[in-house]
Amino acid sequence: MDTTHEEQQPVQLHTIISGAADRMARSVFLLPTVLTLLFLSIFPLLASLYVSLAKFDIAPGGFKLTFVGLGNYEKLFRGSEGTHFLGKFAPGNAITWIIFGGVVIACAIFLARYVRNARVSVSGLIGRILFIAGLALITWMLVHTLGGGGRLGTASTTLVYVFVGIFFQYILGLGLAMLTVQNLPGRRFFRVIFLLPMMITPVGVAYMFRMLTDTSKGPFTPIWQSLGLIDFSWVNNAWGARTAILIGDIWQWTPFMFIVLVAALESQPVEPIEAATVDGANSWQIFQHITWPAILPVSMTLILIRLIEAFKIVDLPNVMTNGGPGTATQSLTYHAYINWRALNLGGSAAVAYMLLFLVTFFAMIFVNLIRQRTVETL
Amino acid sequence: MKRWFQSKSINTPSPIGAIFSYLVLGTWALLILFPLYWLIITSFKISSQVAEGPFYIPFVDFNPALDAWKYILVGDLSRDTLRNFTNTIIVAPASALIALALGTTAAYALVRFDYRPRVGAVVTFIGCVLLSIGLTSLGLPWQVSLAVAVAVFFILLQTIGRRFKRALGNNDIAFWMISQRMLPPIAVVIPIYILFQRLHLLDTYAALIITYVASNLPIVIWLMRDYVSTIPIELEECASIDGASRYRIFSSIVLPLAVPGLVATFLFVLVFTWNEYLLALFLSSAKVQTLPLTIAAQNATRGPQWWNMSVLILIMIVPVIVIAIILERYITRGLLIGAVKG
Numbered sequence: 005m006d007t008t009h010e011e012q013q014p015v016q017l018h019t020i021i022s023g024a025a026d027r028m029a030r031s032v033f034l035l036p037t038v039l040t041l042l043f044l045s046i047f048p049l050l051a052s053l054y055v056s057l058a059k060f061d062i063a064p065g066g067f068k069l070t071f072v073g074l075g076n077y078e079k080l081f082r083g084s085e086g087t088h089f090l091g092k093f094a095p096g097n098a099i100t101w102i103i104f105g106g107v108v109i110a111c112a113i114f115l116a117r118y119v120r121n122a123r124v125s126v127s128g129l130i131g132r133i134l135f136i137a138g139l140a141l142i143t144w145m146l147v148h149t150l151g152g153g154g155r156l157g158t159a160s161t162t163l164v165y166v167f168v169g170i171f172f173q174y175i176l177g178l179g180l181a182m183l184t185v186q187n188l189p190g191r192r193f194f195r196v197i198f199l200l201p202m203m204i205t206p207v208g209v210a211y212m213f214r215m216l217t218d219t220s221k222g223p224f225t226p227i228w229q230s231l232g233l234i235d236f237s238w239v240n241n242a243w244g245a246r247t248a249i250l251i252g253d254i255w256q257w258t259p260f261m262f263i264v265l266v267a268a269l270e271s272q273p274v275e276p277i278e279a280a281t282v283d284g285a286n287s288w289q290i291f292q293h294i295t296w297p298a299i300l301p302v303s304m305t306l307i308l309i310r311l312i313e314a315f316k317i318v319d320l321p322n323v324m325t326n327g328g329p330g331t332a333t334q335s336l337t338y339h340a341y342i343n344w345r346a347l348n349l350g351g352s353a354a355v356a357y358m359l360l361f362l363v364t365f366f367a368m369i370f371v372n373l374i375r376q377r378t379v380e381t382l
Numbered sequence: 383m384k385r386w387f388q389s390k391s392i393n394t395p396s397p398i399g400a401i402f403s404y405l406v407l408g409t410w411a412l413l414i415l416f417p418l419y420w421l422i423i424t425s426f427k428i429s430s431q432v433a434e435g436p437f438y439i440p441f442v443d444f445n446p447a448l449d450a451w452k453y454i455l456v457g458d459l460s461r462d463t464l465r466n467f468t469n470t471i472i473v474a475p476a477s478a479l480i481a482l483a484l485g486t487t488a489a490y491a492l493v494r495f496d497y498r499p500r501v502g503a504v505v506t507f508i509g510c511v512l513l514s515i516g517l518t519s520l521g522l523p524w525q526v527s528l529a530v531a532v533a534v535f536f537i538l539l540q541t542i543g544r545r546f547k548r549a550l551g552n553n554d555i556a557f558w559m560i561s562q563r564m565l566p567p568i569a570v571v572i573p574i575y576i577l578f579q580r581l582h583l584l585d586t587y588a589a590l591i592i593t594y595v596a597s598n599l600p601i602v603i604w605l606m607r608d609y610v611s612t613i614p615i616e617l618e619e620c621a622s623i624d625g626a627s628r629y630r631i632f633s634s635i636v637l638p639l640a641v642p643g644l645v646a647t648f649l650f651v652l653v654f655t656w657n658e659y660l661l662a663l664f665l666s667s668a669k670v671q672t673l674p675l676t677i678a679a680q681n682a683t684r685g686p687q688w689w690n691m692s693v694l695i696l697i698m699i700v701p702v703i704v705i706a707i708i709l710e711r712y713i714t715r716g717l718l719i720g721a722v723k724g
Contacts, residue, residue: 029629046511047573049570050511050515180406197414207678221432255413267646
C-alpha cells in the first residue's frame with residue numbers, strides 16, 4: 005500500500021504540473037504576440053494622435069508642441085488645404101445625381117431589410133446608420149470630384165488607386181492562376197517568372213517605372229513618336245499620370261494575388277469537377293458552382309490584406325511624378341509626407357489619421373458585410 | 383475537327399485552349415520581363431548612353447560598359463554595398479523567422495481556443511495607459527507613473543472590470559491585429575524613433591528586427607489562420623485522448639502539417655522585410671543600414687544615377703529569386719492546404 009502510494013506521487017505531481025501548463029497554453033500561445041504588438045503600437049499610436057492635435061514648431065534647443073485641438077483636422081476641410089485633401093467639387097450633373105441616388109436607395113433598402121428583420125439591436129442599428137452615412141459622404145465626394153469640372157483631392161485619388169488597382173490585380177491574378185494550373189508544359193517556368201515583380205523593392209519598382217515612362221529616353225519613345233503622340237506627355241495629363249502609376253502598382257502586386265490563388269486552385273479536389281463534367285456541366289457552370297466557392301475564403305483574406313496595404317501607396321507617386329501634375333497623383337500617404345517634409349507634423353498626422361479612419365471604415369465593411377456573409381454561407 | 387476543341391482530361395486543355403493559354407501567358411511574361419530586361423541593359427550603360435535616348439540591344443546600338451558594376455562591386459561604393467548587403471541578409475531572415483514563430487502560435491491559438499476578453503477589461507486597460515501617459519506628462523518619472531497605472535489597472539480589473547459581462551471574440555482580436563497595419567508608417571515613424579532612442583537601441587539590429595516582427599505579425603497571423611483551420615481537428619483530438627499536451631500537439635501534429643503554409647508565409651514576410659525602406663531609414667544611421675537605402679541614395683544631387691540603381695536592384699533580387707525558386711514547389715502545395723476550407 006505504502007509503496008504504491010510513493011510510486012504514484014511523482015506521477016501525480018507531474019500531471020498537476022502538466023495540467024497547469026496545459027491550462028496556461030491559451031496564454032502561452034497568444035500572449036507573446038499580443039505583447040509585441042502592444043509594445044510597438046500603444047506609444048506610437050497615442051503619440052501621433054497627440055501630434056495630430058498639436059502644432060509643431062522648432063524651438064531653441066529642440067521642438068515645441070502646442071495643443072490646438074481639432075485645428076489640424078478642421079484645416080483639411082477648408083480653404084486650399086481642403087481642396088488638396090477633398091478636391092474641388094463641381095456642381096452635380098445628371099449622372100452624378102443618378103449614381104448618388106442609386107447608392108442612397110441601395111443603403112435605404114439595406115437598412116429597411118435590417119429593420120424588418122426580427123433581431124434588431126440598438127448597437128447594430130447605430131452601426132449600420134453610421135456605415136450608411138459614411139458611405140453616402142464618400143460617394144458624394146467621389147461623384148462630385150470625378151464628374152465634369154471637379155478635381156480629385158488626395159482622398160479621392162487614393163480611393164481610385166485602391167479600387168481600380170485591386171480590381172485589376174485580382175482579375176489578372178485569378179485569370180493567370182487559372183491558366184497556370186492547367187496541365188501545360190512549362191507552367192512552373194511561368195509561375196517563377198510571374199513572381200518576380202513582387203521581389204523587387206517598392207522604391208526600385210518606382211524608379212524602374214520612371215525610367216520606362218520617360219518621354220524622351222524611355223524605351224517606348226519610338227512608339228509614341230510613330231503614333232504622333234510625342235507632344236502628348238502623360239506627365240502633363242492628370243489621368244495619364246494616374247494611369248501610369250496604376251500600371252506600376254498592378255505590375256508589382258498582381259503576383260501576390262496570383263501565387264495565393266494558384267495554390268487555392270491547385271488544392272481543389274478533382275472529384276466534384278469530374279462528376280460535374282460527367283453530368284454535362286460546361287466550364288462556366290463548373291467555375292461558378294465548384295471552383296468559385298472553393299477559392300472564395302482565400303480570396304477574401306487576400307483582398308483584405310491588399311486593401312489595407314494599397315491605401316498606403318506612396319513610393320510610386322513620389323518617385324514617378326512627384327505628385328504632379330499639380331497635386332493630381334498624390335495619395336493620402338504622399339499628402340502626409342509633403343506636410344511632414346514641410347515640418348508641419350501636426351497636419352501630417354491629421355492626414356494619417358483621416359487615412360486610418362478611411363481604411364478602418366472600408367476594412368470593417370469588408371469584414372462584417374462581405375467576408376462574414378460569403379464565408380458563412382459556404 | 384472536334385478534337386481541336388475537346389480536351390483529353392479535365393486538367394489538360396484542348397489544343398485551341400492550349401494555344402490561347404500560351405498566348406496569354408507569353409504576353410504577361412513579356413510584360414514582366416521587358417522592364418527587367420531594361421533594368422539589366424541600363425546597368426551596362428554609362429551616363430551618356432542613358433542621356434542620349436533609348437538604346438535597346440547591347441553590342442548592336444550601344445557598347446556595354448561595366449562601369450556601374452565596377453563602381454558598386456569593387457569601386458567606391460563596394461564597402462557600403464557589402465555592409466548593407468550583410469545587414470539585409472541578417473535582418474530580413476531573422477525577423478521573418480521570429481514573426482513566423484510568434485505568428486503561427488498566435489494563429490493556432492486563435493483557431494483552436496476561444497478567447498473572450500471582456501470589454502470592461504479592455505476599456506480599463508486603455509484608461510490606465512492614458513493615465514500613465516498623463517502622469518508622465520505632469521512631470522512624474524515614467525517608472526513611477528507606469529507602476530501607478532499598473533496598480534490602478536489591477537484594482538479596477540478586479541472590481542469594476544468584472545461588472546461588464548459583454549465580451550469580444552477571436553474575430554475581434556484578429557481584426558485588432560490586422561488593424562495594426564492600417565496607420566501609414568509615415569505617421570508612426572517618429573514615435574518609433576523616439577521609443578528606440580529612449581531604449582538606446584537606435585542603429586542596432588534589435589531595433590530593426592523588433593519593428594519588422596511587429597509590423598509583419600498581422601500578415602503571418604491572417605495567412606496562417608487559414609492554413610491551421612484546415613488541419614482536421616480529429617487528429618488533435620486523438621492525440622489529446624492519448625495524453626499529449628497542447629505543446630506536444632502543436633509541435634508534432636500542427637507544425638508538420640502546416641510546413642507548406644509556413645514556407646509560403648515565410649517567403650512573403652521575407653520579401654516584405656527584405657525590401658522595407660522607410661523604417662530602416664529612421665532606425666539605422668550607419669552601422670545597420672539596409673540595401674533599399676543604398677538604392678534610394680543613388681538619387682543624388684546630379685539626378686538619379688540610373689545605372690547604379692539598376693545594378694543595386696539586380697543584386698538585391700538575386701538572393702530572393704534563388705530562395706523563391708527553391709521554395710516554389712512548397713508554396714503551391716502550401717496554399718493547397720490553405721484552401722481546402724469549407
